[in-house]
Amino acid sequence: MRTAQIPTLAAKTRQFATQLQYSTIALVLLSLFPVRALAQDGHSHSPTSQQQELTPDQRRRAGALVRIVRESTARFRDVSVAEAEGYALQFGCVSGPDAGAMGLHYVNGSLVNAGVVDATHPQIVIYEPTPNGGLRLIGADYLILADGWNAKHSGPPELMGQLFHLFDAPNRFGLPAFYTLHVWAWKENPNGAFVNWHPHVSCEAFGGQNP
Numbered sequence: 001m002r003t004a005q006i007p008t009l010a011a012k013t014r015q016f017a018t019q020l021q022y023s024t025i026a027l028v029l030l031s032l033f034p035v036r037a038l039a040q041d042g043h044s045h046s047p048t049s050q051q052q053e054l055t056p057d058q059r060r061r062a063g064a065l066v067r068i069v070r071e072s073t074a075r076f077r078d079v080s081v082a083e084a085e086g087y088a089l090q091f092g093c094v095s096g097p098d099a100g101a102m103g104l105h106y107v108n109g110s111l112v113n114a115g116v117v118d119a120t121h122p123q124i125v126i127y128e129p130t131p132n133g134g135l136r137l138i139g140a141d142y143l144i145l146a147d148g149w150n151a152k153h154s155g156p157p158e159l160m161g162q163l164f165h166l167f168d169a170p171n172r173f174g175l176p177a178f179y180t181l182h183v184w185a186w187k188e189n190p191n192g193a194f195v196n197w198h199p200h201v202s203c204e205a206f207g208g209q210n211p
Contacts, residue, residue, distance in 0.1 A: 061161040065119060066193055068160075069140050069185035072120040077137045077186075082106050082125050091173050093129060093203035100199035102182070103128045103138055104206070115148045117157050128187070129205040138187035138201060146177035157181070162194050 054062065076082040087106035095101035104127040111123040122140035130136055144157050144164065157164040157179050164179035171177075182196055189198045 058161060062193060065160040065162065066183060066185045068119045069122065069183045073122065073125055073137065073140055073185065076106075076125045079106070079127060079135045079137075086110055087125055092208050093206035094172075095203040096197050099197040101128075101201040101203050102126065102141075102197060103201050103203070104135065105141060107143070112143055112145070115144055117142060117144065117159055119159055122183070126182070128201050129203065129207075131205050133205075136186075138198070139182060139184040141183070142181045144179045145175075146179055149179060165196055 076087070083106070086108045088109075089104060090107045091105050093101065093104050105124045106127065107124050111121055123143040124141035125137065126139045126141055127135040128138045142157075142159060142164065146166065149157060156166060159181055162181055164181045167173070167175070167178050167180060169175065169177040180196070181194060182198075184193050184195075184198055187198065187201065189195060189200070191197075191199060
């Protein structure tokens with residue numbers, strides 16, 4: 001019968017030294033390459049983007065932007081009013097594989113071409129299809145074409161403290177590279193009011209074709 005060998009003190013010391021070396025390397029790598037848990041570019045489907053603590057001023061500005069969007073788009077709860085003012089459905093109902101959806105984007109081409117960031121005039125208003133065939137207003141989206149903006153500015157657009165997200169080209173929408181900022185003013189988003197994707201928005205009731 002073979003007797004189990006008890007590790008010697010020297011073997012234990014070597015094992016501890018090896019574990020310590022690996023732990024030290026891991027700490028060094030983390031310090032050189034910090035986890036970007038709060039970053040979200042246009043292609044990201046990550047649901048977390050605004051979990052950081054906000055300062056009182058940031059909270060005030062964020063709340064003010066949501067209120068402005070609600071006041072500026074309240075009339076668009078009736079989609080026929082949005083259509084009468086030049087908004088039209090584009091891209092079908094935009095959904096993500098693992099992070100909910102963006103919903104139905106009604107785009108105002110004139111505002112997109114103007115390339116102006118104005119909280120009271122969003123380039124897009126967003127709806128969610130309802131089971132009874134209706135549309136429910138859930139938010140707004142500001143969209144700026146990247147080439148035109150970059151030709152005159154050194155950084156991405158910003159609206160009341162909120163940086164726009166970049167969608168590179170090519171993209172699922174068939175658009176040139178663009179900056180976008182969603183504001184979920186009419187349907188609260190548990191991941192933040194300004195993230196790209198809404199986990200509680202669904203395209204299931206949409207009967208058209210999706211991009």
